[in-house]
Amino acid sequence: MNKLSDSQLGIFYALGAYLMWGIAPLYFKHLGFIPVYEILAHRVIWSVVVTALLVSYLKDWPNVISVCRSYKSLLMLIVTSLLISCNWLVFIWAINNGKMLEASLGYFINPIVNVMLGLIFLSERLSRLKWFAVFLAFIGVAAQAWQLGELPWVSLVLPFSFAFYGLLRKKVKVKAITGLFLETMVVLPIAAFYLMVMTDSATSNLFNNDWSLNMWLMMAGIVTAMPLIFFGQAALRLPLSTLGFFQYLAPSLLFLFAVLLYDEPISFIKMFTFACIWSGILLFVFENKLIKWFK
Numbered sequence: 689m690n691k692l693s694d695s696q697l698g699i700f701y702a703l704g705a706y707l708m709w710g711i712a713p714l715y716f717k718h719l720g721f722i723p724v725y726e727i728l729a730h731r732v733i734w735s736v737v738v739t740a741l742l743v744s745y746l747k748d749w750p751n752v753i754s755v756c757r758s759y760k761s762l763l764m765l766i767v768t769s770l771l772i773s774c775n776w777l778v779f780i781w782a783i784n785n786g787k788m789l790e791a792s793l794g795y796f797i798n799p800i801v802n803v804m805l806g807l808i809f810l811s812e813r814l815s816r817l818k819w820f821a822v823f824l825a826f827i828g829v830a831a832q833a834w835q836l837g838e839l840p841w842v843s844l845v846l847p848f849s850f851a852f853y854g855l856l857r858k859k860v861k862v863k864a865i866t867g868l869f870l871e872t873m874v875v876l877p878i879a880a881f882y883l884m885v886m887t888d889s890a891t892s893n894l895f896n897n898d899w900s901l902n903m904w905l906m907m908a909g910i911v912t913a914m915p916l917i918f919f920g921q922a923a924l925r926l927p928l929s930t931l932g933f934f935q936y937l938a939p940s941l942l943f944l945f946a947v948l949l950y951d952e953p954i955s956f957i958k959m960f961t962f963a964c965i966w967s968g969i970l971l972f973v974f975e976n977k978l979i980k981w982f983k
Contacts (some may be wrong), residue, residue, distance in 0.1 A: 694818070698925030702934040705918035708911070710941030713791075714781045715911050719904060720784040725882060727908070728777050732872050732879035734909030739869035742913065751866050762870075764860045769871035771853040774781050775846060782842045788946035789958060793828075794846030795939035796965045801851040809855060821968035828964030831957050864920040868913065893953045936969065 717725055743752060755761050760776070782791040800822055807813070833840060857867060861899075883892060894902050946952040 690865060694925045698922050701918045702926060703937075704782070704924055705835065705915045706934045706937040707832070707941075708915040708918065709938040712911055712915075713788060713942055713945055715895040715907070716780050716783045722905075723887065723889050724777065724781045724784060726887055726889060727894060728773070728781050729879040729883045729887075730905045731776060731780075731857050731908040731912055732773070732875050733883070734906050735868065735872040735912045736876050736909075737873065737906075738909035738913045739865055742917070743869055746865070748863070748866060751863060752869065755862055755866060761860050761862060764856055765862070765867060766874050768853050768860070768867070769858045769874040771849050771856070772871060773875050775849040775853065778842060778845045778849070782846075785954060786841050786950070788942060788950060789952050789954060790840055790842040791846060792939045792942035792946060793840070793958075793961060793965065795850075795942065796936070797829070797843060798847035798850055799935065800965075800968055801847040802854065805851050805855050817971050818886045821971040824968040824971070828961040828968075831961050831964070831982050834957075858956035864916050868916060880977055 693838065716727065743749060755765070779791055782788065803818060829840065829843065860867065862870075891897055891901065894905070899907075947954055
């Protein structure tokens with residue numbers, strides 16, 4: 689049997705990462721009877737366990753200690769920890785409160801937000817087509833705000849928190865697993881205190897739960913860490929332009945689950961919003977081909 693090439697392996701890892709991110713909502717929906725803050729606490733706690741095991745397996749503790757000795761890196765990871773925790777909280781809340789379509793829209797907007805942050809903080813330039821794509825995204829969000837009578841906060845908090853998270857993580861330049869381990873360690877005391885002291889739900893005491901429920905809760909660490917590992921491997925083997933095509937897989941699955949599995953209502957305004965966002969994405973992805981075609 690022939691061995692897979694680096695690019696083929698990269699595609700395998702990219703598909704794995706975005707498919708895992710895409711089906712993660714099914715996992716959180718399954719735990720919908722558990723309070724949102726409690727699910728978040730388990731996600732933090734078991735992510736610490738999984739990433740600690742991975743750091744041990746990779747013999748990467750010297751790197752963890754080195755990052756901890758850097759005041760600037762540690763401070764930056766505290767900020768990224770708060771950003772990703774906010775992202776996780778809003779995502780879980782949206783999935784379990786019938787806002788899956790809004791979450792999907794948020795992650796479709798995310799690449800455009802990344803470009804805007806690059807423009808503001810990294811002095812990157814936008815072509816006229818990309819400016820038009822940003823304008824389309826703005827029109828889509830404005831349409832949602834007009835229908836709701838307020839800003840679609842889920843669709844804005846998710847992309848902005850994740851985009852700022854990515855921007856800061858890019859500046860820290862810490863390995864993915866090391867970074868995730870330290871980020872979850874930052875909020876671990878809060879998660880543990882909430883689970884052991886503050887919450888008093890029927891599922892908060894693991895000793896009172898049946899083993900199958902506890903296994904589902906512990907899986908939160910794997911659901912969090914595994915896509916990140918696959919993504920890291922894909923990023924090593926594929927150019928960013930290729931990897932970019934895969935990032936729309938997860939919100940596309942989220943959109944399909946919302947409409948086909950969970951019967952979330954999709955109004956004309958929502959379809960108009962998605963049409964604006966998808967059109968903007970197509971302009972981003974096929975900009976060079978469009979320029980050549982119109983010449």
